[in-house]
Every structure is written in C-alpha cells, then in structure tokens.
Amino acid sequence: MHITGIKTYMQRVDERPRLLLKIETSEGISGWGECYNHGPDWALPPLLDYLFHQIEGEDPRRVEFLVLKLNQQCRFPPGALGLAAISAIDHALWDIAGKAAGLPVYMLLGGHVRDRVRIYCGVYSAPDPERLLDQTFELNEKYGYTAFKLSPYRRDLHSGRWGELVRETGDWFGRIREISPSDYEFAFDAHAKIFEPYKAVQLAAAIALNDPLFYEEPLRPEHIPAWRELKSKLTVPLATGESLYNRFEFLSLLSAQGADIIQPDICVVGGVTEMRRIATLAEAHYVTVAPHNPMGPLATAVNIHFAAVQPNFQILEFKPHVHAPWALDPYMPVNGHMELRPDRPGWGIEIDEKVLATDDYVHWERKVTRKPDGSTAYP
Template structure:
C-alpha cells in the first residue's frame, strides 16, 4: 500500500472555519484528519499540497516514520500553520492504519485503559446564575453532562476597578454553587486575558472557596517562570497548554511545575504521535491531560481514541455542534461520556464527501479588545 493523493476541504462547524484532509492510497483505503484554524485558513491547502510531495508513494502505515520525516524536513521547527497541517496528516495516517488492520485506532495505541471517555461542555460565557442553572440542567438532561466550563468575567476587564470585577466573580460563582446540583463541576477559562500574574492570583482566590474543577490559562503562555510562581500562589487546579506546540515546550512547563493539568490540542501539536509524547512527559510529573477541543466532529473522534488509550487522561472538552452536515455519525455524549466504538476501524466516523463538495467556508477572525485609552489588549 502506498499514498497516491490528498484532497482538502475548507468547511465550517457552526460559525468557525475548519479544514478537513483526506489521504488516498493505492488500495482504495482513505484516511481523514482535521487542521486547527490558526489563520490564515486559506494558507493551509497549498501547504498541505507541498507536504504531500514529501510523503507521496510512502506506506501510510509507517505513521511515526512519516511524521518524523515531515518534521525533520523543516530546517527550523514548524510553527502554528506547519504543525496544524502535520496534525491533519498524522490523523489521516492513523485512520488508514486502523482501517487497514480492521481495528479502531485506540487498539493500535495499546488498547483502551478505560471503557468510556468523560466530557465537559464549554459554555464559554458568564450568564446570570439562573441562566447557568437552566443551561446546565438542559445539557445534563440531553447529554448527561455533569461538568461545564464558564468564563470568569462578568464584564469587560478594562472597564472599572479590577478589584470590583474580582469580587463580582467570586459572588457570582458562589451563587451558582448555591442553586445548581452539588455534584456539578465548573471550570473557568480566563483565555489569557490577564497580563499581570498578581491579578491572576487574585481572581483564583475569588473562585477558590467554591471548588472550581480547574482554572484555565489566566496569563499568556510564553514566560514559563511566571507559571511556576503563579502555581505556587493559587489553591485551585491550574490548567494550560492549548497555546503550546510541542513536547519541548511542555517539558519546560512541567519541569518548572507550572501546571496541575495540561491541555494540548491534537490538531495543534502535530497529531496523535506528538500528543502521546506530551502526555507521557506529563504522567511522569503527576500531571493529568484535559485536551483542548473546540473543534469539529472529526477532531473529537481523534481525541476520543487518544483519551481511551491514555492513562493520565482527565476530561475532554466537547460542545455539541449545531452545523456539521458532513459528519454522518458524530460521537455524542451519553450520560456525560463518549462511548467507544470497538466494532469500527479507524476513527469510527463516516464523512460524507458529497456534502463536502459544496463550499461551506466561513471567514472568522479573533476580535482584539480595546482599552479605554485606545490601546489593544489580549483578546
């Protein structure tokens, strides 16, 4: 068996762009992968065409060999776009390997260490407590969710006194705890909007009395010593990693003892192969893995297989999709878990190519916050 061609499809999931990759082989077995949309999204198809010529004619089942080749072909370490493209190629190669063997991918990774994969739902906003109650009860009734992620910001960070915002957040979370079922868990994603670490400490102290599941990325990821200091000063589980790219960056974070939970993205770091290396390093540091996954149904399928086989997996991010018509049978939560599909080879998900033939791309770009003085802030 050898690689004969690729196809790329610019699509969307809800209102966010997504790029899907199909790798074709001489035996008629094809595999699918998904890129992270760092932007510029339209740069990904020509980049994948370029990378295809480095793997054309190769045996797709040599996943590690080919992913290493793609990384080593670069004179300098690949960045965001390069690793997003390599991630999709890695996914598609694993899919082919599973289909060729007649096995789900998690069995190629050593088999499952758990029977199902727990998920939490990203709400991402900070609704009034009564709205939080209504939303979470509905998500629990529909999908069995008992874990959710909210924003810790009730208003713009730069309007008014910081201490007022901190107090509002603490009071708000306290009220949520009072009215929601006691077994519900709530995480908070600060989206790296806080520049000063001392402010991140203050916000952590405000949510700490009500037992958050974790406190995600309050500050920027670049300066790892700041994470070491931050972790030493907070009493809540500290999570980060969606903005880190490879095992070396995670090794730096972990040796500095900068996080309790890491959140690598399987569509960012280079795929399953690199994700497993990162997770093994974390396991050696007594740190669990909660993959970042705001992606589409295909990326979710890839994550389910990784999580099924990874010993130090914690919980997977998943928000039900409203628009992804190309996924015929997406993984969906049952009682708050993704069930494995042991009778389906590869990723265990069917992609409708006829739907993909229709251009469904949507442009999206991150909004940049403006401070009252007109300067920009981290979004």
C-alpha cells in the same frame, strides 16, 4: 499499500472555519484528519499540497516514520501552521492504519485503559446563575453532562476597578454553587486576557472558595517562570497548554511545575503521535491531561481514541455542534461520556464527501480588545 493523493476541504463547524484532509492510497483505503485553523485559513491547502510530495509513494501505515520525516525535513522547527498541517496528516495516516488492520485506532495504540471518555461542555460565557442553571439542567437531561466551563468575567476587564470585578466573580460563582446540584463541576477559562500575574492570583482566590474544576490559561503562555510563580500561589488546579506546540515546550512547563493540568490540542501539536509523547511527559510529572477541543466531529473522534488509551487523561472538552453536516455519524455524549466504538475501524466516523463538495467556508478572526485609553489588550 502506498500514498497516492490528498484532498483538502475548507468547511465550517457552526460559525468557525475547519479544514479537513483526506489521504488516498493505492488500495482504495482513505483516511481523514482535521487541521486547526490558526489563520490565515487559506494558507493551509497549499501547505498540505507541499507536504504531500514528501510522503507521496510511502506506506501510510508507517505513521511514526512519516511524521518524523515531515518534522525533520523542516529547516527550522515547524510553527503553528506547519504543525496544524502535520496534525491532519498524522490523523489521516492513523485512520488508514486502523482501517487496513480492521481495528479502531485505539487498539493500535495499545488498547483502551478506560471503557468510556468523560466530557465537559463549554458554555464559555458568564450568564446569570438562574439562566445558567436552566442551561446546565438542559445539557444534563439531554447528554448527561455534569461538568461545564464558564468565563470568569462578568463584564469587560478594562472598565472599572479590577478588585470590583474580582469580587463580582466570587459572589457570582458562590451563587452558582448554592443553587446547582452538588455533583456539578465548573471550570473557568480566563482566555489569557490577564497580563499581570498578581491579578491572576486574585481572580483565582475569588473562585477558590467554591471548588472550581480548574482555572484555565489566565496568562499568556510564553514566559514559563511566570507560570511557576503563579501555580505556587494558587489553591485551585491550574490548567494551560492550548497555545503550546510540542513536547519541548510542554517539558519546559512541566519541569517548572507550572501546571496541574495540561491542555494540548491534538490538531495543533502535530497529531496523535506528538500528543502521546506530551501526555507521557505529563504523567511522569503527576500531571493530568484535559485536551483542548473546540473543534469539529472529526477532531473529537481523534481525541476520543487518544483519551481511551492515555492513563493520565482527565476530561475532554466537547460542545455539541449545531452545524457540521459532513459528519454522518458523529460521536455524541451518553451520560456525560463518549462511548467507544470497538466494531468500527479507524476513527469510527463516516465523512460525507458529497456534502464537502459544496463550499461552506465562513471567515473568522480574533477581535482585538481596546482599553479605555485606546491601546490594545489581549482579546
């Protein structure tokens, strides 16, 4: 069996662009992968065309060899776009390997260490407690969710006194905890909007009283010593990693004892192959893995197989999609978990290429926040 061609499809999931990759082989077996659209979105198809020529004619089941080749053929370490493209290739190669063997990918990775994969739902906003209770009850009744992720900001960070925002957040979470079922868990994603570490400490203290599941990415990821200092001052689990790219960056974070939970993205770091290396490093540091996954049904499928085999996996991010018509049979939550599909080879999900033939791309880009004085801030 050898690789004969690729196809790329720029699509959307809900209101975000997503790029899908199909790798074709001489035996008629094809595999699918998903890129993270960092932007510019349309840079990915020609990049994948370029990378295809480095793997054309190769046996797609030699996943480790081909991913190493793609990384090592780069003159400089690949960055965001390069690793996003390599991630999709890695996914597609594993899909082919599983289909060729007649096995789900998780069996090729050593077999499952858990029977199902726990998930949490991203709410991502900070609604009034009573409204949030209605949302969480509905999600619990429909899908069995008992874990949710919120924003810790009740208003714009730069309008008014910071200490007042911190107090409001603490009071608000206290009310949520007061009226919610005791088994519900709430995480908070600060989205790297805080520049000063002491402010991140203050906000963490406000939510600490009510036992958050974790406190995610209050700071930018670049300066590792700041994460070491931050973690040393917190009494809540500190999570980060969606903006880190490879095992070397994660090793720096872990060696500095800068996180309790890491959140690599399987569509960012270079795919399953690199994700497992990162997770193994975390395991050696007594750190768990809660993958970043705001992606589409295909990326969710890939994450489920990773989570099934990884001993230090904790919980997976998943928000049910409203619009992803190309996924014929997406994994959906049952009792707050994703069930494995032992009778389905590869990723266990079917892609409808007829739907992909219709252009469904939507443009999206981050909006830059402006402070009251007109200067920019992290969004």
